[in-house]
Amino acid sequence: MVPVRLTGPRLAIREFHHTPGDIDALYAVFGDPEATRYLPFEPRDREDCADQIEQYLEEAMQGERTVYRLAVTRRADAHDPARAVPIGNAALTLGGHRCADLGYALRPDTWGNGYAGEITGLLCDLAFGPLGVHRLAARVDVENAASVRVLTRAGFRREGRIRHDVHLRGAWRDSFQYSLLADEWPPGGGRSRTGG
Template sequence: MVPVRLTGPRLAIREFHHTPGDVDALHAIFGDPEATRYLPFEPRDREDCADQVEQYLEEALQDERTVYRLAVTRRTDADDPADATPIGNAALTLGGHRSALLGYALRADTWGNGYAGEITSLLCDFAFGPLGLHRLAARVDVDHDASARVLTRAGFRLEGRVRHDVHLRGAWHDSFQYSLLQDEWPPGRGVNPTPAPAGSRMSGRPLP
């Protein structure tokens, strides 16, 4: 496996580490009812988050990797982003015909800083560059206006409304689906989505 490391102006995206710190960081997102309000699952306990990190690493080791679930850190939190505490989770789930589903989640106390837009840009550069994808899609809850604005600013186009896309808390929820094509994305949009070299140390909705 060649670990993924993406670097933006303020953020870095890396593989999760199977450490208590990364598990705690994921739990700070997935265990928070506010942070998971528009995600397709109920808040998770720490044990569930530990299982998630283990699953992420297993997915990363597949011969033909089709799922990228990655940790988002601030570049200023440590000399090396690999040592920084994650503040978010970013995901690309590959499908057929050179396509993927994009998703992200951030710790609630980091909202309002424009981080979601930077994560989206990093994932788009990675998807349309090194991964050679042709199409990205993203789904957001119809009430999640902030996430819809992030996608629109990144150039995603609204394709339509997916009715009863998610059943959660005893009710069905609709989603808006957005998409972006490779030729609609300007390469190198102020970020540097380069995978880490071989041997490097590795300690939106469709998120796990």
């Protein structure tokens, strides 16, 4: 399934491009200490972000694609390529037994606009639709109340707490594990359109 293009009411999700604009956009998320506060890695430099995008493109070309790391842009900017730079990223990682993990990250200046909920809905549509996933999981830092609300609103159920799940900045962090099953997600629940 290459290339992926999902369209929601306000956002479009597409493959990353190995361009200065997309590299800078990923760096604006992954290089920002506030944006990475709850992510399972330390802030990255621009060169690391360029390497990440190269890896994303290699993963996209795999015959049996199992990883979808995608750029999130605003639909309003789509008509102007100079403005249609990513504001974040979205990820699905397929595992065995028709299961997948979901994730997302956004630039802090876009927080509070409901974008994470829209991304989650679009990823659920992709996972439960074309990808045929049965169980979608998400882990969230126990202190990340905003992501807990996003997952809960999307219908995810908390399964439990994973103690000392991630070691970052000299401390162990706990995570909540959430899941959503295919029969719990209404078709088109994310109001997405998939295109090539």
